[in-house]
Amino acid sequence: MKPIQFFFLLAFALLSFNSVSAQYGNGYNNGYGNGYGGRGGGMGMDRSMMQGPQSSPSKPKEVPAEETAAKIVEQMKPEVNLDELQAIAITNVLADSMREQGVLLKNESSSQEQKSEQINALREATNKKINSFLSPAQIEKYKTFIENFKEIKKTKSKKKKDKKEVKEDTEEAKPAE
Numbered sequence: 001m002k003p004i005q006f007f008f009l010l011a012f013a014l015l016s017f018n019s020v021s022a023q024y025g026n027g028y029n030n031g032y033g034n035g036y037g038g039r040g041g042g043m044g045m046d047r048s049m050m051q052g053p054q055s056s057p058s059k060p061k062e063v064p065a066e067e068t069a070a071k072i073v074e075q076m077k078p079e080v081n082l083d084e085l086q087a088i089a090i091t092n093v094l095a096d097s098m099r100e101q102g103v104l105l106k107n108e109s110s111s112q113e114q115k116s117e118q119i120n121a122l123r124e125a126t127n128k129k130i131n132s133f134l135s136p137a138q139i140e141k142y143k144t145f146i147e148n149f150k151e152i153k154k155t156k157s158k159k160k161k162d163k164k165e166v167k168e169d170t171e172e173a174k175p176a177e
Contacts, residue, residue: 065102069094075149080134080141089133097126 073091076082082090104110104118127146131139 065095065098066091068098072149076142076145079145079148080138082138086133086138090130093126093129093133097122 069091072094073082073087076090077087100122101119104115104122107115110118130142134142
């Protein structure tokens, strides 16, 4: 046999053996015959265990309150002229407020009206705490920032609604398949 043919035959055999052994656990006792009486019994992992924790796809991952508060304060810093100490204090106040708001929203024993009243009271208390860290000139800038922030939120939510409406319109326009 020619040396080139022998080399190709050897390479093919080695590659085939490697793929076959991979199917049977590659010698690490976690394949079909792992000594626990059948396929994957005992300590072996089956496919359902490899997928990780099951979570519902409709529930988005919650962003920590500290991250959200930090983003808001980063936007607020240049507009209100905050120093570092004020930024840290306001970030802590906002994070506490957001955590408390989350608790209020998850409370199933109160009605929507009660929740709304509690959130408004929380918002007022939060604004008082934030104002206590600001100078009179900064308080005016903060009020302007809050008004602009509300407008930005409204336009974002409006854009989302518009996108949903456009998506629904295009889905209705598609012919049934």
